[in-house]
Amino acid sequence: MFDFDMLGLAPALNDALKRAKFSQPTPIQNQAIPLALKGHDILGLAQTGTGKTLAFGLPLIDHLLAQPGKPDPKTAKALILAPTRELVNQIADSLRNLTGDTRLRVATVVGGQSINRQISVLSRGTDILVATPGRLMDLMDRRAVDLSSVRHLVLDEADQMLDLGFIHALRKIAPQLGTPRQTMLFSATMPKQMEELSRAYLTNPQRVQVSPPGKAADKITQSIHFVSKPGKPHKLREILSADKDALTLVFSRTKHGAEKLMKGLVADGYNAASIHGNKSQGQRDRAIKAFRSGEINVLVATDVAARGIDIPGVAYVINYDLPEVPDNYVHRIGRTARAGREGQAIAFCSAEEVDLLRQIQKLMKINIPVASGTQPEAVEPKKPTRNQNNRRRSFKPQAANGGSKPAASKGRRPRRKPAA
Structure with a gap:
């Protein structure tokens, strides 16, 4: 097993890792970091709890430290998308522990918090923006953030983003990002939809997999x-x-x-x-x-x-x-x-x-x-009763854009359209 200082990271990062008492990389980190440092797109698969955040966070910070200049107002140099507020905050905390003694800034935007405060933070620009897709879309609609300077994109727990319906947000966000860019996609599972996602957003990715999808940690x-x-x-x-x-x-x-x-x-x-x-x-x-x-x-x-x-x-x-x-x-x-x-x-x-x-x-x-206990016989879920089915059929939504119209009420003539 290699030590972190053998991976070619910036001295500031090695110092931060030592202060945090990280000495040896996990298998996913050991495989992904050298490839990411070379600029490859990464498709990373590993169980939860194996260190995926540092696997993408360390090479991302290393790249940003090598870039001169501060971010312009409302811009970001790197974007990390995650499906939940808790995961966004967890990622940001991990990155801040590594960037505390550097010039890099890490900002978060999630739902459930003051959007005006987030607009104020973004107005100064940030190096790394960690966000949930929904709130990021809200800020884009308000023209509070400009993503054209983003040259690094990370999709963390991408399969859950698909489960939660964020694919539509991703399709709107991706065209706003700068090019060329490095994209890293990490997850613990690999459903078919995610293979399609990787083909759409990654260019000649290096696949890093340390265990079969669906396998739990050994301990x-x-x-x-x-x-x-x-x-x-x-x-x-x-x-x-x-x-x-x-x-x-x-x-x-x-x-x-x-x-x-x-x-x-x-x-x-x-x-x-x-x-x-x-x-x-x-x-x-x-x-x-x-x-x-x-x-x-x-x-x-x-x-x-x-x-x-x-x-x-x-x-x-x-x-x-x-x-x-x-x-x-x-x-x-x-x-x-x-x-x-x-x-x-x-x-x-x-x-x-x-x-x-x-x-x-x-x-x-x-x-x-x-x-x-003893495994019981499977019980089929209860089927809706006849009355429930009748109630469901009685609430037929009106079709939009040329669909069938509801029947006119008995005894009433439909209103005439006023003359032009």
Whole structure:
């Protein structure tokens, strides 16, 4: 294994890495950094928690340090797009730790925060802009940012951006960027759509893959508990009580479910908080900060946090509800066993979720060890009743642009168009 100082990085970066006590690069960093330093486009595939941020961040900073001059007002030299607010903030914090003693500036733009303040920050220009696609589009519409100077583009967790429907935003953002440019695309999974994305935005990319897509980190111990849906609350408390001080991340499928579960835990004396889409950005930031510091030790979350939490001390990830998208299971459990540590991923599976479990195991090409219970027969989701179907058919949207018009009300003649 090489040391960072053997990769050819700028002295300022090597000094920053030593201060942060980083000595040896991870496999994805070891392979990607030399190629990125040479200017190649990169398609990087690795599990969560393996150091993808430094894999693209270090060569990006190195390139920018070699470029003279400050950014012009409203411009950026490099753009990093990520799907969630939490991930944007996590990336920015990592980069600021490396650029603190340099002239480079790092700015973030995400939804849920004051857009006027972000406009003020961008008015001075920035070297590195880390953004969610939606808020960046808002700022572009207001002419608050000029992307024509961007010569480095990074798409982090690109598959989740596709899942969240950001492909349309990417198609609008990309033509506004400068050329020629270096593009780096990183993800933990490689669905077919992402192959198409890489062909559209990368030029002769170097593919860097340190593990098969869908594979979890080696130091994660996985287990499954077959338990009925009504039995899940008791099983969760049983597991939490066995290691009361451990940092535990619990995943719920829905926002309402996450909030209800958190409130029940707090009522039972557990030190818990929640983050999900109905929480403000300030509430989410405070919850993650409290979790990171150990002020709370149970964090209940939806998939909004599956890729936005980089806390090395997370000992347990509990899938209270199995995700409907198999790839999300890999991202969820990747919140533990980070930075070389060990961790446990525990999943609950009810009869309604047996098919979801099969899809997850098929993706990962493993059978998750059973910790308790017996696999039940799969239960088909309830089909809508006849009355529900009738109600759905009764609400037919009016077709736009020449579509069929709704029938005129009985007993009334349609209004005549006034003479010109």
